[in-house]
Amino acid sequence: MSVAVVNIGRSHSGDLVGTPLPGDALVCDGGVIAWIGSSADVARGDHESVLDAGGAGVIPGLIDSHVHVTFGDYTPRQQTVGYLESYLHGGMTRAITASEVHTPGRPSDPAGVKALAVAAQRCFADFRPGGVTVHAGSVILEPGLTRVDFEELWEQGVWLAKAGFGAFDGPLDYVPVAQAARAAGLLVTCHTGGGSIPGSLDRIDAGAVIAMGAHVSFHVNGGPTAMTPEDNEKIVVEGGEVALQLAMAGNLRSALDICRLAREHQRTDRLLISTDTPTGTGVVPLGMFHLIAELVSLGGLPVELAIAAATGSVGRVYGLDAGILAPGRPADLLILDAPLGSAGEDWAGALQAGDLPGIGAALTAGHVRYTKSRNTPAPKRPVAVV
Numbered sequence: 001m002s003v004a005v006v007n008i009g010r011s012h013s014g015d016l017v018g019t020p021l022p023g024d025a026l027v028c029d030g031g032v033i034a035w036i037g038s039s040a041d042v043a044r045g046d047h048e049s050v051l052d053a054g055g056a057g058v059i060p061g062l063i064d065s066h067v068h069v070t071f072g073d074y075t076p077r078q079q080t081v082g083y084l085e086s087y088l089h090g091g092m093t094r095a096i097t098a099s100e101v102h103t104p105g106r107p108s109d110p111a112g113v114k115a116l117a118v119a120a121q122r123c124f125a126d127f128r129p130g131g132v133t134v135h136a137g138s139v140i141l142e143p144g145l146t147r148v149d150f151e152e153l154w155e156q157g158v159w160l161a162k163a164g165f166g167a168f169d170g171p172l173d174y175v176p177v178a179q180a181a182r183a184a185g186l187l188v189t190c191h192t193g194g195g196s197i198p199g200s201l202d203r204i205d206a207g208a209v210i211a212m213g214a215h216v217s218f219h220v221n222g223g224p225t226a227m228t229p230e231d232n233e234k235i236v237v238e239g240g241e242v243a244l245q246l247a248m249a250g251n252l253r254s255a256l257d258i259c260r261l262a263r264e265h266q267r268t269d270r271l272l273i274s275t276d277t278p279t280g281t282g283v284v285p286l287g288m289f290h291l292i293a294e295l296v297s298l299g300g301l302p303v304e305l306a307i308a309a310a311t312g313s314v315g316r317v318y319g320l321d322a323g324i325l326a327p328g329r330p331a332d333l334l335i336l337d338a339p340l341g342s343a344g345e346d347w348a349g350a351l352q353a354g355d356l357p358g359i360g361a362a363l364t365a366g367h368v369r370y371t372k373s374r375n376t377p378a379p380k381r382p383v384a385v386v
Contacts, residue, residue, distance in 0.1 A: 002029040003366055004047045005335065006039040009381070010057040010346045014312030014324040016269055018304025021058065021325060028331035028366035036327060049368060050386035053335050056360050056379055057347045060311040060323050061093025061332035062288045066218060066247055066274035069095065069136050070103045071120065073129035075278040077102045083283045085130030089375040090285035092132065093332040093364045094322055096314070098189070098218060098276065099138040099162035108167055110144045117158045125157075131364040133322070133332075135160070138189070141177050142166040150184035163212060164191025164204055171208035178212035187318060190214035192235075193250070194225025203227075206235035209242060216317065219247035219276045226254035236261040239270075243317045246309075247276035248287040252294060259299040268301070272317060273310040285375045289356045297354035306351070331366035334359055339377030 004027045011021040025039040027047065044050045064087070070076060073084045084095060100106065100120045107113055121137025128134075138160035139145070139153055150161070161181040163174045174190075182188050190209045205227055209217045217235060220227075227235075232254060235242065244262060246255045262268045273295070275287035284290070288310055295301040301309075315323030322330045336347045339358035344350030347357040358379030361371045371383050 001366065002027055002034070002047045003049045003051065003363065003368060004042050004044070005051045005053055005058065006042050007055060008053045008058045009055040010348060012057070012059040012304065012307050013326065014060040014308060016305060016308045016313065018307065026058070026325070028363060031331060031365040033325060033327050033329050033331050044386055051335065051361055051368065051371070052384040052386055053360070054381045054384060056335050056337035056381040056383065058325070059307055059334055059336065060325050061334055061362065061364060062091045062310045063094040063096065063314040063323055064092045064274050064288055065096040065216070065245060065272055065314050065318065066098045066276040067095040068102045068278055069097050069120065069124070069134060070100055071123050072127070075102070075283065076104050077280070078278045078283050080278065080283050083278060084132050084134065086283070086285045086375065088130045088132050088362060088364070088369060089359070089373045090287070091289055091334055091359055091362070093362065094133045094135070096135045096318060097138045097160065099140050099165065100136070101140060101162070101165050108142055110142060110149060113140045113142050114149060114153060117153060118156050121157050131367060131369040133364065138162045140165050141174060141181065143168060145177055145180070147180040147184050150181045150186055154185050159186055161186040161188045162191070163188065163214065164218070171204045172211060174208070175211050178214065182213055187216070188212065188214045189216040189218050191223060192217045192220050193222040193227050206231040206239065209235060210239055214242055216243040216245050216272070218245055219250045219274070220244045221246050221255035221258055222251035223247060223276050224250055224281065226251035229257060232258050233261055236265055236267060241270065243272050244270045245272040245274050246291065246295070247274050248284060248291040249276040249279055249281035255291070255295065256299040259295055259301050263300070268305050269313065271305070271309040272314055273306065286356060293351050293354050293356055296351045303348045303351050332364045335361040335383050337379035337381045340380055
């Protein structure tokens with residue numbers, strides 16, 4: 001099934017500089033972007049569907065790198081069914097697990113956490129709630145896990161590991177286990193800041209995250225309790241290539257501080273934007289755009305960098321081919337504009353004004369999932385289906 005999008009306005013390909021598409025039209029076919037060019041070259045009869053953006057913009061679908069999935073489109077933490085499909089109506093087209101730590105009665109022994117990670121990975125291997133791709137299955141690091149365990153998990157398709165919720169006496173006790181996971185090829189993430197649920201460590205600071213060699217500092221602005229300002233500076237300045245994942249459910253003041261430090265030290269390439277939901281904060285379908293709007297309008301983060309931190313930069317850090325709009329890449333994209341009544345002239349201007357953009361359509365794997373978001377305000381320029 002081929003779908004064409006024509007008359008695109010302001011666009012963003014997903015890279016750090018916000019490179020616009022090389023044209024005002026694109027064609028999706030076979031689940032990927034097949035062509036980008038001029039609307040004048042699109043023969044409308046050649047496609048099953050043609051979406052006329054009418055001057056509205058196009059960006060990659062948002063990738064939330066901190067979603068607490070369990071099994072199916074259900075969160076036991078908030079007793080909510082269908083939240084992932086609702087997040088799609090907030091612009092998220094792809095979710096990455098932050099570990100299945102909220103699964104009721106979750107195991108804590110090595111065999112149990114391995115089984116939980118494999119089961120979650122299998123659960124979402126072919127399940128696309130509402131069309132959302134979910135990268136599930138992150139082994140929770142516990143005492144007793146070895147490199148052999150991690151190599152077995154890798155062979156089973158589990159490529160994520162999470163530090164911060166195991167039965168370790170202190171943060172530095174994670175170091176040899178986290179490094180063994182990394183040596184086996186897994187991408188290691190680490191809870192950062194104060195403890196979020198009973199039984200977790202009181203605090204994991206910047207020094208511990210760096211010592212573990214974590215690829216991603218989860219909710220570096222707190223989940224929900226933040227690190228000290230001194231630790232914020234330490235992880236930005238001394239953290240090497242550790243990705244700085246900012247979370248909507250974290251501390252906004254700390255997020256703005258880390259954003260400032262990343263700009264001052266020219267490390268905005270390490271910024272990621274996520275929600276860290278569902279948690280005690282709740283189910284927040286517009287969480288990604290909320291944090292983007294706050295960082296742009298209050299934190300001075302250029303809108304181009306903010307969108308990259310929620311799309312292409314996530315794909316780069318996690319080794320995914322998603323998050324970039326280019327031929328051959330996954331056809332996950334949003335058509336969006338300034339909402340009705342906004343002072344912004346387009347979606348970027350709306351974010352600079354602190355407004356959430358109105359989503360006119362969302363496509364995942366080249367399929368049109370909706371042409372009217374039930375969660376965002378209406379866009380100034382609605383999408384017309386030809």
